Amino acid sequence: MQYPKIHFKKLLYSLAILVLPAFILLHSCSDDNNVFVVPGEDENYTVHFIDVGQGDAIFIETPVKNLLVDGGYRNSGVVEYLVALDIEYIDLVIGTHPHADHIQGLIGVFHEFEVGEVIDPGVTHTTNTFNEYLSTIDLYDIPFTVGRKGMEWELSENAHMLLLHPTDPSEYHLNNASIVAHVTLGEVTVLLAGDAEENAENQMLNEPELLASDILKVGHHGSNTSSQMAFLEAIDPDISVIQCGEDNPYGHPHNPVIERLNAIDTTIYRTDLHGNIVITIKEGEEYEVHIHQ
Numbered sequence: 001m002q003y004p005k006i007h008f009k010k011l012l013y014s015l016a017i018l019v020l021p022a023f024i025l026l027h028s029c030s031d032d033n034n035v036f037v038v039p040g041e042d043e044n045y046t047v048h049f050i051d052v053g054q055g056d057a058i059f060i061e062t063p064v065k066n067l068l069v070d071g072g073y074r075n076s077g078v079v080e081y082l083v084a085l086d087i088e089y090i091d092l093v094i095g096t097h098p099h100a101d102h103i104q105g106l107i108g109v110f111h112e113f114e115v116g117e118v119i120d121p122g123v124t125h126t127t128n129t130f131n132e133y134l135s136t137i138d139l140y141d142i143p144f145t146v147g148r149k150g151m152e153w154e155l156s157e158n159a160h161m162l163l164l165h166p167t168d169p170s171e172y173h174l175n176n177a178s179i180v181a182h183v184t185l186g187e188v189t190v191l192l193a194g195d196a197e198e199n200a201e202n203q204m205l206n207e208p209e210l211l212a213s214d215i216l217k218v219g220h221h222g223s224n225t226s227s228q229m230a231f232l233e234a235i236d237p238d239i240s241v242i243q244c245g246e247d248n249p250y251g252h253p254h255n256p257v258i259e260r261l262n263a264i265d266t267t268i269y270r271t272d273l274h275g276n277i278v279i280t281i282k283e284g285e286e287y288e289v290h291i292h293q
């Protein structure tokens with residue numbers, strides 16, 4: 001009967017020797033963590049709406065990961081722009097849909113930079129550009145994800161991306177197959193609408209609470225096929241950026257879209273008028289718009 005008691009005391013003693021230093025160590029660590037700063041609260045971010053003429057190219061920098069959405073046409077200047085930023089690695093590239101004014105410039109991006117992952121709606125298109133885009137992704141063995149509504153990516157401590165579209169894209173209407181990304185950068189939100197038209201907007205309006213954003217990349221270069229009033233009201237952006245080329249043959253942006261944007265009292269920036277539009281977000285909340293012509 002005595003033996004288990006002696007053994008128990010020895011065991012307690014041994015445990016105390018083992019556990020006490022660990023307890024002290026953990027306690028001192030938790031003291032360090034009691035500094036009253038939420039990690040990531042003061043992160044800085046930059047959103048670049050790159051002037052690629054007629055087409056889209058948006059580059060977002062966070063303290064951890066960066067993201068490129070579309071690359072304009074071939075030789076659009078997106079590669080040079082990213083080289084000038086000293087970018088060597090791109091974590092995420094989104095090809096919103098297979099039209100050349102979005103993906104052709106990405107081919108040069110894949111040749112120039114190491115890319116962590118490509119996200120694409122997974123619809124096919126029978127053009128040489130689309131084949132070359134796919135074969136270049138293959139050539140460099142870049143991980144490929146078919147993007148669908150509801151998918152999420154962490155970009156940094158306080159930054160993440162949620163896809164709002166597509167759910168069930170069709171190769172017969174590529175604009176409405178567009179990936180639409182809602183990016184949260186601290187307290188600031190950005191909606192990148194691709195070339196989504198009314199049909200896609202109506203699907204997203206089924207959950208209007210997901211659309212609210214501070215900054216909007218206006219859908220389809222300001223075409224009247226897109227940006228219906230209900231969609232703009234649900235987003236209610238402070239800033240709206242239209243990416244289109246000077247004197248483009250489509251007449252983008254269309255006047256009715258400008259009128260609807262004015263009606264919701266948003267400040268409009270246009271790459272055809274303002275060149276590169278760079279928005280810096282400081283300490284997760286304050287943001288400034290810089291124009292680089």
Ligand SMILES: [Zn+2]
Nearest residue numbers: 055099101195
């Ligand atoms: Zn387009």
